[in-house]
Amino acid sequence: MSATVYQQAIKTLAEAAHGSGRLEDPDGTSRLDNPLCGDRIDLAVRLAGDAVSAVGHETRACLLCRAAASLVGLTAPGRSPGEMADAAAALEGMLTSAAVLPPAWQALEVFAPVAAYPSRHGCVLLPFQALQAALATAAGKR
Amino acid sequence: MSIAELRGQFPFYATANPCHYLDNAATSQIHRQALTAMAGQESCRANVHRSPYRLAEASSHAYGEARAQVARFVNAAAADEVVFTSGATAALNLVAYSFGETLQAGDEVLISAAEHHSNFVPWLRLRQRTGIRLRVLPLLPDGRIATASLAEMVTERCRLIAVTHCSNVTGAVTDVHAVVAAARAVGAKVLLDGAQQVQHGPVDVQKLGADFYAFSSHKCFGPTGVGVLWTRGGVLERLPPFLTGGGMVGLVSLETLSFASPPARFEAGTPPVAQAVGLGAAAAWMMTLPWAEVHRVESALLARLLDGLATFPTVRLIGPADLEARLPIVSFEVRGIHPHDVCQVLGEREVALRGGNHCAQPLFAALGSAGATRASIALYNDAADVDALLDGLEHALKVLS
Structure with a gap:
């Protein structure tokens, strides 16, 4: 099944590393660690009006976490904090309770095989949680 | 074999x-003998040290025999030097709390950079509570503890050296002789985290020369949920309890509180009887290898x-x-x-x-x-x-x- 977990789509996402790098003048930042494995993500977000305008992340983590961070970098710009919260909830639902993904978030399907490995759920969720945390600090400044 | x-x-x-x-x-993995012994104990059980009926006496006997088996496994001078805990982490915390209570601000505890968090975090917490000075032995490039640094790091204020017997990451076995000699030179005690060591054979705590030795059952073919703190005879008698409750007291009233002698003083509440019996069986089996x-x-x-x-x-x-x-x-x-x-x-x-x-x-x-x-x-x-x-x-x- 790991061949499925490490399908080409995930490897391509991780390799693309959408949104990787430092973001200047962020509105919100976060640093989250996974103490079990040492994964770390530093994430910064900039807002324009009610939407995310840019994301920058520095992710030192496993392939699954880097793929998830890349997907955050790819999908967050142009979306509202509420929509990204929906994404995080949809992802968690799919992983932990086999919930069906909403039409807007079919892109998360790539992580469906990870559901069988609860010890890896945190790897996939970490970047989405980091985005939520960064958005929370941005909201606090407003 | x-x-x-x-x-x-x-x-x-x-x-x-x-x-x-x-x-x-x-x-x-658990050994058959440990599983069988545990199942036997749980199938026909009573609490220990409480009542004189046959079943209760049998439980007390089984629990005491488990203590004796573990004592033989580590070559303790007496069975009462063995305290059952919930695991190595609990055993290490016991020392950090009970021995730690005898320390004062400025006293030094020396650990190493090779420690598992269970022998690192309790000392960080003790430092927060009491103001001890926590010092950390460095590592050599291959991960071994740089025991050559003992000479400069063990001072007159050192009260305890607490290090792993074998690293859970590198597999490096610590030069215990050097550690004990450095501690003895200043009258400090030595605690060894033996969690990794015991899976690879019985140890001889008397030869090692340490004062405390902690390990878990589940890493040496016994059940989960039980561990051991061995302490050199006479040391535990001078330490205050860690957890408190039933079974560890002498007299209790609003005005009076006294404690039982070790090991009971350090085994508050109903102990993990079946797990201890399982560990005893695993230890006895290991002794035959x-x-x-x-x-x-x-x-x-x-x-x-x-x-x-x-x-x-x-x-x-x-x-x-x-x-x-x-x-x-x-x-x-x-x-x-x-x-x-x-x-x-x-x-x-x-x-x-x-x-x-x-x-x-x-x-x-x-x-x-x-x-x-x-x-x-x-x-x-x-x-x-x-x-x-x-x-x-x-x-x-x-x-x-």
Whole structure:
């Protein structure tokens, strides 16, 4: 099944590393660690009006976490904090309770095989949680 | 005794789908004798040290016999030097709290950068509570504790040196003789975290010369939920209790409080009777093994693994590359590939490994590593297990590249 977990789509996402790098003048930042494995993500977000305008992340983590961070970098710009919260909830639902993904978030399907490995759920969720945390600090400044 | 004969004594290997289990440093498989003893105790049980009816007396006897078996396993001078805890972590915390209560601000506790968090965090907490000075022995590049630094780091204010007997990451066995000599020179006590050591044979606490020795049952073929703190005779008598409640007191009133003698003073509440009985059975079984032969087999597997890993240009060993003073616990990095990804792919090939920082963040920081994949060999492993790992690693490199 790991061949499925490490399908080409995930490897391509991780390799693309959408949104990787430092973001200047962020509105919100976060640093989250996974103490079990040492994964770390530093994430910064900039807002324009009610939407995310840019994301920058520095992710030192496993392939699954880097793929998830890349997907955050790819999908967050142009979306509202509420929509990204929906994404995080949809992802968690799919992983932990086999919930069906909403039409807007079919892109998360790539992580469906990870559901069988609860010890890896945190790897996939970490970047989405980091985005939520960064958005929370941005909201606090407003 | 052949590996097949050994495996025949472990229920795990009779299951439908036993894997190449190489995560023994996290938890070993349970021995049949331990499981049988536990089931027997739980099937017909009563509380201990409470009542005179036959069942209760039998439980008390079984619990006491377990203590005696463990005492023989570590060659304690007396069974009462053995305190049952919920595990090695609880045993180490017991020392940090009870011995820690006798320390004052400015007193020094010396640990090492190789410690598992269970022998690191309790001392950080003690420092927060009491203002002790916590000092940390550095590591050599291969992860061994730099015991040459003892001379400069052990001062007159040192009250305790608390170090691992064997690293759960590198497999390096600590030079206990040097540690004990340095401690004795200033009248300090020595605590050894033996969690990894005991899986590879009985220890002799009297020869080691330490004052405290902690270990877990589940790492030496016994059940989970029980561990041991051995303490040199006379030391526990002078220490205050850790957890309090039933079974550990002398007199209790609003005005009066006195405590039972050890070990009862340190075993508040109903103890893990069945687990202790299971551990006792595992310890008794281990005492019957031809350890020189077991070590020869384990070392051969270790050499096979180290040699195999050395053929991968992108693999970096985290720990000693030789066979001297080390146990068969092997951690390694694969350049550009996260240990969890390695473990995931290997897991799908039924090779059970562990990846991450192994509850030893200070060690990885000291060695400039973000984490590692770990294989840990026990007496029931064979060459097929090691080869499955090496084949799987080659496969993982293809899948993850």
